[in-house]
């Protein structure tokens with residue numbers, strides 16, 4: 633019995649939780665490789681044109697996993713209760729995949745989160761365990777262990793990022809979904825290039841979650857999407873310690889288009905660069921824009937330092 637895990641979308645948020653759960657239950661799993669051109673092309677070929685680049689990448693990873701495992705873990709998330717709802721892609725992707733690969737005998741492992749139907753995270757794990765032949769008590773124990781592992785991993789990344797704040801370099805806050813900024817094909821080239829320019833990239837998604845959700849109201853009180861609220865809330869948390877903000881989105885992301893426009897209108901005291909990635913244009917154009925942005929911040933900072 634082997635479970636396939638696509639290295640895309642929520643994998644980056646929940647990898648410690650999912651992998652530890654399967655480790656604890658001694659269930660074999662395989663994670664698809666880092667995104668590459670071939671995976672992106674597979675996703676583009678199967679997706680409809682209007683899909684966002686992130687979901688195309690996800691479809692490419694699922695395609696890679698077909699025939700290599702017995703089940704593929706595909707979460708179907710509807711909402712996170714009072715924390716907010718999610719983009720419709722997270723509600724629809726399960727059915728999109730079941731339909732897209734209906735002739736390839738795809739076997740999806742159910743993982744539903746829908747607070748309105750009383751499907752909470754713990755139930756989702758118990759149900760997954762049942763499908764995989766595990767007793768409720770075994771799955772519950774594995775879930776609780778996995779939760780602890782996830783908490784520790786989150787605390788470690790928060791500490792690491794806190795350490796970066798002390799570096800005497802320009803700090804650029806990246807407001808981007810983790811599945812975009814951590815993706816080896818579309819996100820990592822950006823963080824790597826920012827490091828090459830002598831700046832420190834600060835990841836907005838690495839912020840204390842509860843505080844970020846609460847502080848998102850300082851910029852907007854009406855945002856419906858939990859993941860966007862977490863990102864927006866990271867701006868007031870980090871604002872005094874950073875020199876500029878990059879908004880990075882995957883084309884054509886509906887929630888990000890709206891939220892980024894709102895951030896640009898309401899956050900006035902930091903330089904902001906809005907980057908939309910479509911996976912087609914290569915890195916040269918993006919690097920030029922990053923370079924100019926960093927130059928402007930440096931120029932402003934030097935000018936300010938001279939005058940004070």
Ligand code: SF4
Pocket residue numbers: 684685686687719720721722809882884885886887888
């Ligand atoms: S939030 Fe945007 S990038 Fe993420 S899945 Fe939805 S449309 Fe795609």
